[in-house]
Amino acid sequence: MFHGFLPVVGILFVAAVVIAVLKGLPASKEEQVTTFPYQQEATLFSPAERSFLGVLEQALGDQHRVMGKVRLADVITVRSGMNGKGWQSAFNRIQSKHLDFVVCNATDLSVRYVVELDDQSHDHAKRQARDEFVDKALQVANVPIFHFRAKRSYAVAEVQKVLAAEESISA
Numbered sequence: 593m594f595h596g597f598l599p600v601v602g603i604l605f606v607a608a609v610v611i612a613v614l615k616g617l618p619a620s621k622e623e624q625v626t627t628f629p630y631q632q633e634a635t636l637f638s639p640a641e642r643s644f645l646g647v648l649e650q651a652l653g654d655q656h657r658v659m660g661k662v663r664l665a666d667v668i669t670v671r672s673g674m675n676g677k678g679w680q681s682a683f684n685r686i687q688s689k690h691l692d693f694v695v696c697n698a699t700d701l702s703v704r705y706v707v708e709l710d711d712q713s714h715d716h717a718k719r720q721a722r723d724e725f726v727d728k729a730l731q732v733a734n735v736p737i738f739h740f741r742a743k744r745s746y747a748v749a750e751v752q753k754v755l756a757a758e759e760s761i762s763a
């Protein structure tokens with residue numbers, strides 16, 4: 593009696609699941625664009641950042657790894673012991689800011705220092721205030737930061753010379 597009933601129930605169950613899944617998806621391409629208005633970025637780095645990254649990697653050699661476009665909150669954190677509102681306020685100030693490059697130790701990926709590439713946007717007051725906050729936050733967290741002015745080309749030796757001060761301090 594139930595032998596013919598089980599396959600029918602199975603088919604009805606699968607059909608119900610398929611209908612439920614399809615109901616959850618946007619029906620048309622236009623609805624998909626409205627619901628999920630995203631598209632792929634053409635590149636991760638601007639041409640200036642990509643150029644500088646190549647020189648930075650050459651300057652550092654294989655004892656370091658360079659990570660790009662890293663969230664500030666992934667490099668520093670809010671000190672423990674703050675109350676909920678104070679902690680949240682401090683975290684909100686760092687959660688959406690990104691760093692151009694984070695230089696890590698190649699063996700354990702511990703953060704060594706931060707490198708920022710300053711283009712013309714860093715000449716604006718709002719950006720300068722952001723840079724000042726980031727510099728101070730990194731300073732109190734004991735994370736060195738280096739600023740390089742964006743330009744047409746870079747010499748590996750020039751970048752090595754600037755970063756050598758940090759290497760001698762850290763050694």
